[in-house]
Amino acid sequence: MWKYLTIAYLVGKKQGNKTYYYLTESARVDGKPRIVSQRYLGSAEEVTAVIEGRSAGDPKHSRHLGFGDVAATWSVIEQLGISGIVDDVVGARRSDASASLGTYISLAVLNRVVAPTSKLGFGPWAERTVLDRLCPVKAKALDHRRFWDAMDQITPAHMKDIEERVTGAIIERFGVDLSGLVLDMTNFATYIDSGNTKAPIAQRGHAKQKRVDLRLVGLGLIVSTDGGIPLLSHTYPGNRADVSQFPIMVRDLVERFAKVAGNRDDLTMVYDAGQDSTSNQSLIQESPLHFVGSLPPAHHRDLLEIPKSDYATVDQDRFPGVTAYETKTTALGGEYRVILCHSVKFFDKQRRSFTQTLAKAEVQLTNIQARLERSKTKKSKEALLSEIDEVLSPRWVKRVMTAVVVGDTPPELRLSFSTDEEALLVLEEEIFGKRILFTDRDDWSTSQVISAYRSQHYVESDFKQMKDTKVVSFSPMFHWSEQKIRVHVLYCTLALTVSRLMVRQAALAGVDLSVRELLRELSEIQETVLLYPGERGRPRVKRMLTEMGDTQQNLYEIFNLDRYAPKR
Numbered sequence: 001m002w003k004y005l006t007i008a009y010l011v012g013k014k015q016g017n018k019t020y021y022y023l024t025e026s027a028r029v030d031g032k033p034r035i036v037s038q039r040y041l042g043s044a045e046e047v048t049a050v051i052e053g054r055s056a057g058d059p060k061h062s063r064h065l066g067f068g069d070v071a072a073t074w075s076v077i078e079q080l081g082i083s084g085i086v087d088d089v090v091g092a093r094r095s096d097a098s099a100s101l102g103t104y105i106s107l108a109v110l111n112r113v114v115a116p117t118s119k120l121g122f123g124p125w126a127e128r129t130v131l132d133r134l135c136p137v138k139a140k141a142l143d144h145r146r147f148w149d150a151m152d153q154i155t156p157a158h159m160k161d162i163e164e165r166v167t168g169a170i171i172e173r174f175g176v177d178l179s180g181l182v183l184d185m186t187n188f189a190t191y192i193d194s195g196n197t198k199a200p201i202a203q204r205g206h207a208k209q210k211r212v213d214l215r216l217v218g219l220g221l222i223v224s225t226d227g228g229i230p231l232l233s234h235t236y237p238g239n240r241a242d243v244s245q246f247p248i249m250v251r252d253l254v255e256r257f258a259k260v261a262g263n264r265d266d267l268t269m270v271y272d273a274g275q276d277s278t279s280n281q282s283l284i285q286e287s288p289l290h291f292v293g294s295l296p297p298a299h300h301r302d303l304l305e306i307p308k309s310d311y312a313t314v315d316q317d318r319f320p321g322v323t324a325y326e327t328k329t330t331a332l333g334g335e336y337r338v339i340l341c342h343s344v345k346f347f348d349k350q351r352r353s354f355t356q357t358l359a360k361a362e363v364q365l366t367n368i369q370a371r372l373e374r375s376k377t378k379k380s381k382e383a384l385l386s387e388i389d390e391v392l393s394p395r396w397v398k399r400v401m402t403a404v405v406v407g408d409t410p411p412e413l414r415l416s417f418s419t420d421e422e423a424l425l426v427l428e429e430e431i432f433g434k435r436i437l438f439t440d441r442d443d444w445s446t447s448q449v450i451s452a453y454r455s456q457h458y459v460e461s462d463f464k465q466m467k468d469t470k471v472v473s474f475s476p477m478f479h480w481s482e483q484k485i486r487v488h489v490l491y492c493t494l495a496l497t498v499s500r501l502m503v504r505q506a507a508l509a510g511v512d513l514s515v516r517e518l519l520r521e522l523s524e525i526q527e528t529v530l531l532y533p534g535e536r537g538r539p540r541v542k543r544m545l546t547e548m549g550d551t552q553q554n555l556y557e558i559f560n561l562d563r564y565a566p567k568r
Contacts, residue, residue: 008567011038018043027136036136039541059530059542066114066129067545068525071564072555073113074134076498076505079173082106085165089158097150098141104150105162105491107135107142112495113502114519116473119144130527134564151487159490160252166494167231168260174501178261180225180452181289183249183271184459185242188467188474189214190485198481203239209467217485218242219466220249221459221493225270227504228458232256233493235486246275247283254287268292268441270452281332285440292452295331295338295436303329303340304430311342315447321345324446329438336438339449347433354432357394358401358419364391365403369415377410384413396431400424462496471519472499502559509558511551518555525552527566 007026012019021044025037077083083102087093093100110131111117117125123142126132140146170176189211192202202215216238223230234249250269257264268290276295284291297304311323321344329338368388371377377384384405392398403417437453444452466474474492479485499515506518513521525548532540543566548556556562 010041034136037133041540060533061531063529063531064546065527065529066523067527067564068522068552068555068561069114069519070110070129070131071134071561072502072522072559073110073498074564075559075561076501077106077109080166080169080498080501082109082166082494085169086154086162089161089165090153094150094153098143098146099137099150101150101153103135103137103141104147105494107131108147108491109494109498112492113472113499114523116469116471116476118476118478119147122147130564130566133566148484151484154483154487154490156486159486162490163233163493164256164260166497167256170229170231170497170501171261174229174504176224176229176504177226178224178231178257178264179266179268180455181222181231181253181267181269182225182456182459183220183222183246183269183275184456184463185218185220185245185274186463187216187218187238188477190217190477192480196480199479199485201235201237201482201485203237205237205239207238217489218245219463219489219493220245221462222249222253222269223459223462223500225452225455225458227500227507228462229500229504230462230493230497233489235489242274243277243280246271246277246280250280250283250287250289254289264288266290268452270455272456276332278333281334285334290439290441292437292439292441292449294453295329295438297431297434297436300329300331300436303327303338303436304434306340308342308429311340314341314450318447319343319450322450324450326446331438336440337442339437339439339446341435341437341450342433343435344433346435347428350432351428354396354427357397361391361394361397361401362417362419365415365417369417372413372415375411377413379410379413381405381408381413384415388415396427399427462500465499465515466492466496468516471516472496506555506558509554511554511558521551522555522559524549525556525561 009024009026011022011024013022014020021041023039023041024035026033027036028034083100083106086102086105087100090101107122111122111125115125122144123139126142171178186208187205189207189209190199190202192199192215194215196202199215202217204212204214205216205218207214207216218236218238218240220234220236220242221230222232232249232253234245234252236245236248253269257267265288267288269284270292273294273296276293306325308323311325314322314324323342325340327338327340328335331338365388368384368391379387388403388405392401392403400423401417401419403415405413405415407413435453437449439449441449441452465472469475472495477485477488479488499519503513503515503518506513524546526546528544528546530542530544532542545565
């Protein structure tokens with residue numbers, strides 16, 4: 001863990017017949033003694049006036065610096081020991097580097113949490129905060145070129161080792177419960193030129209942000225159900241299917257936990273039907289992991305035909321409107337306990353969504369119908385049928401909507417369509433509101449299995465947080481080589497880890513806030529710098545924190561911000 005111990009003392013500097021005093025702080029930085037802070041106090045008369053409580057006059061200027069959010073984030077970065085971990089893994093810094101690699105990674109994590117910006121904008125941002133007091137590095141070290149020069153040292157093997165050690169620190173220093181683990185994957189759009197060959201990890205694929213025009217980078221996360229803390233990440237090319245990355249992540253997880261948490265038999269992995277395959281399920285069965293997953297309803301029509309009158313209420317207090325039916329079924333190469341769930345809330349959501357889908361299809365078919373009646377088409381019948389088939393392609397639409405084309409030549413073509421209300425009722429009864437869960441946790445109650453599956457919201461929330469452009473954001477990312485992209489993903493994931501630990505730490509102390517709400521409250525704790533006129537034009541400086549409300553005072557104590565606050 002990277003630390004420094006500061007020693008404060010007075011230094012008098014004589015100029016002419018007068019002595020001027022400075023409050024100087026020195027510390028060992030990277031093993032060498034350095035002056036990290038020097039503040040002008042004034043002449044002997046001015047210092048005496050302050051000590052005796054006499055007025056120092058009106059300040060000439062003032063500045064406001066970001067304090068609360070920066071200091072609280074830095075406190076968690078220090079608790080995790082990110083700087084020391086990185087330096088220990090990567091080794092001695094380059095001779096021409098202005099700071100250690102661990103320091104650079106820690107600074108990048110801090111910026112990603114508080115105010116994501118490019119490395120070019122990092123220096124100007126840092127000048128508006130108290131960062132110079134928290135991390136005593138020279139101003140030139142914050143230059144974006146120095147940052148990326150240092151990053152050249154880090155390799156994918158280093159990144160994996162760093163994340164593994166950070167996971168160990170999460171377990172050891174924060175006591176995060178590991179029994180529940182959730183896996184999911186997403187991708188992020190990049191702005192890398194199509195002709196760039198230096199970033200094969202960025203590929204076009206199924207864009208979850210709907211940016212089909214951009215190259216994508218995939219990211220898989222395994223997070224704890226205790227606070228949504230990332231415990232393992234996996235970066236992969238954006239054109240690869242999520243299901244193909246599942247075995248890589250599971251093997252890495254088993255290997256990592258054997259090192260940092262010992263051989264445990266109480267770990268339960270939660271994942272959705274997108275990860276289902278016979279080979280993936282065999283891998284889970286062979287591992288020490290338990291699991292809770294889901295099966296595609298379309299593959300188990302026999303279960304869907306079970307009448308809802310056979311379902312039983314699960315837990316009206318915890319899961320209002322949820323009923324379930326339990327049985328066994330054969331799936332993915334084995335026989336498993338299955339819980340068929342029906343949720344009134346999920347039913348209403350699916351019905352609303354499908355109603356909108358049908359309305360959209362109806363509008364499109366109406367437009368085609370009007371075009372044909374005006375004989376405004378040159379399409380052949382085959383081309384027209386293909387266009388209509390595309391309109392009816394969304395899931396379930398063909399079950400309730402039919403379209404008929406008559407005529408042979410373009411001027412003769414006519415379209416008629418209709419919606420089968422009875423078929424819609426059958427669809428709603430058969431599918432809407434239902435999920436098929438399967439698990440090897442035969443010792444768990446039905447409500448425990450449902451609760452575990454619903455814990456997927458933790459990782460979904462984490463991905464949503466990384467797509468927030470204001471705080472803890474994956475964007476902006478201005479990199480065009482694979483190595484730089486992987487470094488970017490590393491410190492973005494670490495930033496997510498730090499922010500989730502901050503939220504968890506506050507919640508355990510009774511302050512329940514989202515990441516954005518927490519950082520907003522902390523950001524309102526600012527440091528005011530008052531500049532007083534001094535002799536011979538030298539300003540005298542006085543620092544103090546702004547007034548705090550009750551929530552901010554609680555957070556000040558939770559994150560022990562007093563150790564970072566200005567001292568009078």
